[in-house]
Amino acid sequence: MDVFWPSVSPDLARNSLNVAVHDLRQAFRAQTDLPIIEFGEGAYLLNPGVDVWLDIEEFEHHLQACRQFEITHQGEMAIKELESATSLYQGDFLADDLYEDWTILTRERLRLDYLEILDRLSHIYFHQGEYIASASLCQLILNRDNCREDAHRLLMVCYCRQGQQYLALRQYQICCEALQTELQIEPEHATIELVNRIRHHENV
Numbered sequence: 001m002d003v004f005w006p007s008v009s010p011d012l013a014r015n016s017l018n019v020a021v022h023d024l025r026q027a028f029r030a031q032t033d034l035p036i037i038e039f040g041e042g043a044y045l046l047n048p049g050v051d052v053w054l055d056i057e058e059f060e061h062h063l064q065a066c067r068q069f070e071i072t073h074q075g076e077m078a079i080k081e082l083e084s085a086t087s088l089y090q091g092d093f094l095a096d097d098l099y100e101d102w103t104i105l106t107r108e109r110l111r112l113d114y115l116e117i118l119d120r121l122s123h124i125y126f127h128q129g130e131y132i133a134s135a136s137l138c139q140l141i142l143n144r145d146n147c148r149e150d151a152h153r154l155l156m157v158c159y160c161r162q163g164q165q166y167l168a169l170r171q172y173q174i175c176c177e178a179l180q181t182e183l184q185i186e187p188e189h190a191t192i193e194l195v196n197r198i199r200h201h202e203n204v
Contacts, residue, residue, distance in 0.1 A: 069081060
């Protein structure tokens with residue numbers, strides 16, 4: 001009650017807790033006849049006999065499994081774990097509760113893990129010659145952080161490898177606009193060098 005209703009009296013907080021538990025039970029009852037929320041020894045808890053699947057735990061499991069496969073040099077298995085983790089991430093953790101303090105650290109940790117996975121997979125696909133798949137992941141990165149110049153550059157190269165230099169040049173403009181709008185800075189030297197090579201029809 002102190003976490004969720006810290007600024008109200010104990011009686012009001014207890015009433016809010018009772019209402020929340022009632023709503024939870026109603027929501028679960030629509031899914032199953034099993035009792036999900038139990039009360040025992042002065043505390044509410046999830047029924048320990050119910051097998052609960054959480055996308056967050058599964059996401060972290062795949063990421064940990066990837067790291068283990070990398071240690072044992074099982075690259076293909078590591079890639080499959082990264083792909084599985086990516087498919088689970090449907091949006092930032094509790095995005096509807098952006099200003100709840102207790103959600104911030106978890107949300108940011110998962111978001112950074114997701115961006116790391118996208119970055120790694122985009123480079124893996126690129127080196128495998130899967131430029132469309134790599135470009136798609138670059139777009140996902142930029143949807144969450146449009147100032148990631150490394151993602152802009154990789155996307156530009158992917159376009160060029162597909163013979164779409166005009167899209168690469170347009171991506172450079174998008175990059176410049178994002179950097180100027182968000183950070184008031186100019187592109188890095190590596191980005192400028194890349195676009196100049198594209199303009200001169202050099203291989204990238």
